[in-house]
Amino acid sequence: MTNVYNNILELIGNTPMVRLNKITQELPSAVFAKLESMNPGHSTxxxxxxxxxxxxxxxxxxxxxxxxxxxxxxxxxxxxxxxxxxxxxxxxxxxxxxxxxxxxxxxxxxxxxxxxxxxxxxxxxxxxxxxxxxxxxxxxxxxxxINQYFNELNIDAHYQTTGPEIWEQTEGKITHLFACTGTGGTLSGSAKYLKEKNPDVKIIGVDADGSILKGYFDTGKINKDEIKPYQIEGMGKNLIPGALLFDKVDSFVRVNDEMAAYRTREIAIKEAIMGGYTTGAVTQGLLQYAKEYPFKKEDVVVLIFPDHGSRYISKVYSDEWMAQQGFTHNCVHNYEEVFKTQYVK
Ligand SMILES: Cc1ncc(COP(=O)(O)O)c(C=O)c1O
The missing domain is CATH 3.40.50.1100 (Rossmann fold)
Structure with a gap:
């Protein structure tokens, strides 16, 4: 028998990477999303x-x-x-x-x-x-x-699997990796492997507005004034996780609830990829970063898309929820206009 598995756990890892074609069309480089939603539990x-x-x-x-x-x-x-x-x-x-x-x-x-x-x-x-x-x-x-925030095996899981998969899938051509940081395990483990292979690979963490991780990266200090409630689940923290290897990170970008929400919806409507809220967040992080540090044609950029959108149907995929948040530019069929007029600075 072929392509038959003994149990669901044998399907973990070896997730596909897919090129983003529309949402990143203004960037000169190739951008690929690693679809962690394709794991059997639908996440990284x-x-x-x-x-x-x-x-x-x-x-x-x-x-x-x-x-x-x-x-x-x-x-x-x-x-x-x-x-x-x-x-x-x-x-x-x-x-x-x-x-x-x-x-x-x-x-x-x-x-x-x-x-x-x-x-x-x-x-x-x-x-x-x-x-x-x-x-x-x-x-x-x-x-x-399990203690995922402080367990170095969290980092090691990605060092042993996610990092090597990205390296092989891009045939060693990756130049930039973007991932949202919750525990930091995904970014840190992948970064550790990729930097061993090529120290020039740029590693960019994406943090939430309301979390202290970017501030800590920039200043080495915890600024409690930065802590505020936010809607994006799974990323950002009010503590410094031991699973985040700051020395492997080159930059941090901070994104807000509203822009991450629009981007999540935009990815669904333009790329037909139903991602979770952090899928929009990491893409928003990429686009903010690209304004400050423009990519080159030969760059190969990889984004981690951490989980599946089916978990967010009553949240970011609900027009009612978006309206309740005051995210009133939710023109599902009119994103071009929203991003060009209101938000692209
Ligand atoms: C939806 C989602 N995105 C991103 C992350 C961040 O991954 P990591 O904890 O490896 O930094 C998590 C972690 O909980 C998550 O649940």
């Missing part, structure tokens, strides 16, 4: 869930029925729940109350036990989803805590 987080759990298995830390605990804004939860089912573990997740009810239902459908925690409390607050996950892991014997 499948890679880290599998890598971290298999590492714990190799160390003998897990037995059938062991408990895997994680804090997650959604995607890592889907991936940990999926891996747990196939491998016979129980999955307990703490999520932020910014998480949409359908995401929580999805996690529960995959057998996870879910704790919903307030998003707008400091990370060290006992009610934060970090602290809740930590305390569940600490009081549950025989459990492991």
């Amino acid at each position: 987080k499948d890679r880290i869930a599998l890598h971290i759990i298999e590492n714990a298995e190799r160390k003998g830390l897990l037995k059938p029925g062991s408990i895997i605990v994680e804090t997650t804004s959604g995607n890592t939860g889907f991936s940990v729940a999926m891996v747990s089912i196939i491998k016979g573990y129980k999955c307990i997740l703490s999520v932020s109350d910014k998480t949409k009810p359908e995401k929580i239902a999805y996690l529960k459908a995959l057998g996870a036990e879910v704790y919903v925690c307030p998003a707008n409390v400091p990370a060290e607050d006992p009610r934060s989803y970090y602290e809740v996950a930590k305390s569940i892991a600490a009081r549950t014997p025989g459990s492991i805590y």
Whole structure:
């Protein structure tokens, strides 16, 4: 038999890369999107869930029925729940109350036990989803805590898979990599591999307006005044994640909720790629960067598209939601005009 797999986990990784043709048509360079939505759990987080759990298995830390605990804004939860089912573990997740009810239902459908925690409390607050996950892991014997923000295996998963895939898919021609940073694992692990192959590859992180990561990169200091609520899930932080290797990053770009939302919709309508909110964010980051540092014809640019748009139907793909946010230039069929008149500076 060919193209037959023993279980869903064998489908993780080796995601396709597709050229963007319309949204980037004003740029002279080739731009490719790595479609992490094509992982079986529909996001890049499948890679880290599998890598971290298999590492714990190799160390003998897990037995059938062991408990895997994680804090997650959604995607890592889907991936940990999926891996747990196939491998016979129980999955307990703490999520932020910014998480949409359908995401929580999805996690529960995959057998996870879910704790919903307030998003707008400091990370060290006992009610934060970090602290809740930590305390569940600490009081549950025989459990492991994935701890994606501070686990170097998060970086290693991308160093071993995403980075080499990008290098091979571009035949070593990549000149720029853009990725949104949440834990920073995707960007850091890929960057570490790519810089080993060619130190001249430029690595650009995309941060959210309301997060401290870009400010920390620029100044080496945490500026608490930069912290404010924002809508984009999965990127940006109010703490400095240990999985973000700032020394592998060349620049950071900061994008806002509104522009990232329009770009997400624009990618769907122009490229027929249904991406998540950070798909729009990373593309917006690219376009902002290109204004400051124009690309050359021979540049080969890669964007990580982290997850699938089906998770955002009642959010960024909902005209009602867009209107509630005051994103009133939501002219789904008229993006050219929106971007040319209102936003392109
Ligand atoms: C939708 C989405 N985009 C981007 C990211 C950022 O990836 P990383 O945590 O590897 O920086 C995440 C991480 O949670 C995510 O869920």
